Amino acid sequence: MTYPRTRSPGSTRPYNDAPDTDAAFRRIAALPDGPERSALRQEVVCAWMPMAVRLARRFRHRGETFEDLKQVAQLGLVKAVSRFDPSLGTAFQGFAIPTILGEVKRHFRDELWVVHVPRRVQELRGQVRSADHELCSSLGGGTPAVHEIAAHTGLTEAEVRLGQEAPEPFTARSLDAVPGRSEGHPLADTLGGMEPGFDRVVDREALRPLLRALPERERQILYMRFFCEMTQARIGLQLGVSQMHVSRLITRTCARLRDQVTADTHDPRGAP
Numbered sequence: 285m286t287y288p289r290t291r292s293p294g295s296t297r298p299y300n301d302a303p304d305t306d307a308a309f310r311r312i313a314a315l316p317d318g319p320e321r322s323a324l325r326q327e328v329v330c331a332w333m334p335m336a337v338r339l340a341r342r343f344r345h346r347g348e349t350f351e352d353l354k355q356v357a358q359l360g361l362v363k364a365v366s367r368f369d370p371s372l373g374t375a376f377q378g379f380a381i382p383t384i385l386g387e388v389k390r391h392f393r394d395e396l397w398v399v400h401v402p403r404r405v406q407e408l409r410g411q412v413r414s415a416d417h418e419l420c421s422s423l424g425g426g427t428p429a430v431h432e433i434a435a436h437t438g439l440t441e442a443e444v445r446l447g448q449e450a451p452e453p454f455t456a457r458s459l460d461a462v463p464g465r466s467e468g469h470p471l472a473d474t475l476g477g478m479e480p481g482f483d484r485v486v487d488r489e490a491l492r493p494l495l496r497a498l499p500e501r502e503r504q505i506l507y508m509r510f511f512c513e514m515t516q517a518r519i520g521l522q523l524g525v526s527q528m529h530v531s532r533l534i535t536r537t538c539a540r541l542r543d544q545v546t547a548d549t550h551d552p553r554g555a556p
Contacts, residue, residue, distance in 0.1 A: 302377045303331040309370040329365050332380060336361040339384050346392065353388060360387025405446060411437050412447030490545050502537045509534055 305328045312328075315321040340357035344350055364383035368376055393406055415436045419428035428436075433444045460470050495503060501523075508514045508522070509530075516534070517527045 302335055302381075305331055305376055306370065309368060309376055313370050325365055329362055332361055332365070333358065335380075336384055339381065340388060343388055343392070348392070353391075356388050356391045357384050360384035363387065408439070408443055408447030410447075411439065412444055487545075491541060494541050494544050498537065502533060505530060505533055506537060 308324060308328050312321055312324050315324065336357040337354050340350070340353040343353050360383050361380065364376075364380040367383075368379050370376075393403065412433060415433045416428060419432060419436060420426065430441050430444050430448075433439070434441045437444070439447070460472065495506070498506070505519060505523070508519050509516070514522075516530045520527045520530045523530070
């Protein structure tokens, strides 16, 4: 079915060529749920599809493919057709266009920012960007200063600077990128490394209950060897045993502790 356009002779309104589907919506409202109502809704969606594509075209060159923008705008159109209530006395055009534009803007806000940015900051970005384009045109291509943008938009200079910085999270930088001057260092050089002390903390906490469970003699030998840094010969003299016996005790005890820690690591229930 072909729907007439709402264009009036001599009209300069931006959407004055939208399809006139008000009568179709009155029919939809009078029909019960079923195939006939669904088919009529589909006709309205198809009639408004060129307008959805036209609205999506306004957001080209903003970091998203045009095909994806068209799909988002068409999704907004389907939502508008499903939610529109003609009994409220408003024309569908006044409901559909804000719904479609809102869906596209939500897509940019929720899907394309690598880092979550508060909505207020995103709004500042849009205001500053628009003012920058307008002032560039009036200044003959010159870059407007912060105070000029603030005066043009009614924002404070701090808000202007915040809006200028907002585009940074929109796309991710490569770790090989060099911020600032070309002779600087890549971002990867500013990243911290693994802290080996963390592994030692984990190992100590895993060994603590196992050491407490050792027989007194074995615990004493490990304490003298690894905490007091005594030699095996000196330990043997103090305990009245040979250096060879001390060596065997240390080797056997350390092996048993290692096996217990490994078993605890593989068994989430821990040692019995």
